[in-house]
Structures are given as structure tokens and as C-alpha cells.
């Protein structure tokens with residue numbers, strides 16, 4: 001099997017399928033648009049790396065003006081640090097002494113900020129900081145309505161923040177919250193109200209921290225589905241939006257993300273079976289995900305998504321359609337990009353149909 005690195009210069013039509021393709025022109029425009037938007041609003045862009053897991057893409061984001069990354073896993077953060085990323089928000093709480101000691105030691109190579117929403121996790125972080133002799137920078141995670149993680153808004157926030165500020169082995173940088181529960185709200189006025197209500201919890205927390213003499217330099221929030229609402233909200237200092245660089249069907253159709261971004265990621269697949277009322281492709285659920293949102297067939301109107309089994313994609317032929325020929329290629333728009341990209345080892349970046357670069361998903365599989 002050829003290594004995808006050898007595909008540079010070829011036309012995408014010559015590539016073995018299934019293959020994950022990035023339209024460079026659209027991708028670059030998406031990166032520039034998010035960087036510019038954040039700059040104009042006076043907030044930092046700290047894109048979540050879960051959408052790409054690629055140090056090459058991280059470098060492009062940083063060159064465009066991103067001030068750092070958001071990561072979900074410590075092992076992921078370690079990979080990005082090894083590739084020169086110096087400022088990372090680790091947006092998932094660690095609850096293990098050994099992992100927190102690793103986080104403390106990672107401070108020697110960059111600023112890797114942890115989050116905390118529980119007094120016991122804070123106690124573990126303090127122990128790790130004191131054991132290693134290296135202070136761990138922390139921000140307090142607040143549940144602003146999604147009810148996934150975070151301390152409840154109110155006195156508990158200040159109590160935890162004071163614990164971080166006064167605790168040995170840790171230091172307090174600010175607060176974060178994730179408004180994931182508002183993304184699919186529609187119409188725009190309803191979504192705006194829901195986002196405002198959620199993000200107001202962060203403003204209140206910031207105001208209370210400052211009034212109590214506690215530091216609050218970072219107020220972090222925002223995702224692709226709400227980047228504009230977060231970036232224009234009082235007190236927010238940085239936006240975590242990641243997936244906008246690719247823009248998938250879910251962001252566009254379910255979250256109504258505006259036309260500042262265009263779809264840049266697609267999956268090329270080959271028709272390997274033809275039947276009376278459906279066709280079969282070489283991209284099943286080990287290649288393409290229908291989690292959260294269905295993939296869409298691009299550039300043609302005669303097929304409808306059916307289902308994915310492990311190694312087969314099934315698409316229904318619409319009434320009267322003759323459909324694609326056996327061996328023909330289809331271009332699919334992933335439903336939720338994150339759940340498809342992690343199934344692949346490489347992004348194939350093309351411009352005008354020619355492969356220009358191959359980006360490995362180096363942090364794929366970094367799950368710890």
C-alpha cells in the first residue's frame with residue numbers, strides 16, 4: 001500500500017478511497033475568517049483541537065492568530081506541546097494524582113491550564129503541584145446550563161475559586177463555561193436569548209471574583225455553533241470554537257452557523273454495489289460517522305442517505321433515478337466532522353483538485 005505522503009501532486013480522482021479530503025481554499029478562508037472575527041471583537045481564539053488532532057493544522061491556526069489551543073485530553077496536549085504549541089487549555093478535569101503530576105511537569109514546556117469543578121479535584125491538583133514543586137494554573141469550570149460538567153453558578157464558584165487562589169501548588173487564572181445546550185436553538189432570537197442567559201453566569205462569576213480580589217484574566221467559552229454570541233458577550237476573553245475550520249452539515253443545518261464559513265471537508269468514496277433501489281459504497285461506519293447528524297451526498301440529487309454498517313454505506317436511489325455507475329466516486333459531506341475525522345490517519349489537502357499536502361492526525365488515539 002502506498003503511503004498517502006506519496007500522493008502529493010496527484011489529482012484527487014486518482015486516490016484510493018475512502019479518503020478524507022480538505023478543500024484548502026475553503027479551509028484557509030474559514031481559518032482566516034474565525035481569526036479575523038475574534039480579533040475584531042477583541043477576544044482571543046483558542047480553537048478546540050478535537051476537530052483536527054493535527055499539529056500541522058494547529059500551526060496554521062496559530063499563524064493565523066490563534067493564541068493557543070483547547071484540548072480534551074492530557075496525552076493530546078502533550079503531543080501538541082511536543083510540536084511547539086506553548087499555550088493550551090485542557091478543558092477536561094483530571095482526577096488522578098499521577099495525571100495531575102504529569103500536568104504539573106508539562107508546565108516546564110508551556111502553559112497548560114487545567115480546569116476544576118470540584119473541591120476533591122482541587123485537593124488532588126494541590127497535592128500534585130506541591131509534590132512536583134510546580135504550580136498548576138487552573139480555571140474554574142462553571143455549569144452554565146448544559147449540565148455536563150462545572151460547578152453550579154453562585155456561591156460555590158467563589159468558594160472553589162478562592163480555594164484555588166489560596167491553595168498551595170495551584171494558581172487561579174479565571175473561569176470557563178460551555179454553552180453546548182443552546183446550539184440547536186432556533187430561531188436566532190431564541191438562541192441569542194438562551195446564549196445570553198448562559199453566558200451571563202460567566203459575567204457574574206467574573207464580577208464576583210474581581211470584587212472579592214481574586215484574579216480572573218481568562219473567561220473562556222464559545223463553540224462553532226455560538227462563536228459570535230460568545231465573542232460579543234461582555235466579559236468573554238477567549239473563544240474555543242474549533243470545527244468551523246471544516247464546517248460540517250450539522251453546524252450548517254442544525255446550528256444555523258452563518259455563511260462566514262463554508263464546507264471544507266469531504267469524504268471521497270467509491271460505489272461498490274448497485275441494486276434496484278439502492279447503491280453501496282466503500283465507506284461504512286468505520287470510515288464515516290452518522291453520529292449526531294447524517295452525512296450528505298454532495299453534487300447530486302438522486303441519492304438519499306440510508307444507513308452505515310461497519311464497512312458499507314447504503315444510499316437509496318430516489319424515484320426514477322438511474323443513480324451512479326459501479327466504480328463511480330461520490331463526495332460526501334460529513335454530518336458531524338469530529339466523529340468522522342478521528343476514524344482517519346490523514347487529511348488529504350487539495351487545491352483545484354491536486355493534492356498539495358498530507359496532514360497526519362498525530363493526536364488521533366491520544367485518549368488518556
Ligand SMILES: Cc1ncc(COP(=O)(O)O)c(C=O)c1O
Pocket residue numbers: 048051070091178180222223224225240241242243244
Ligand atoms: C469544552 C468545549 N469547548 C468547545 C467546544 C466546541 O467545539 P466545536 O467548535 O468544534 O464544535 C466543545 C464541543 O464539544 C467543547 O466540549
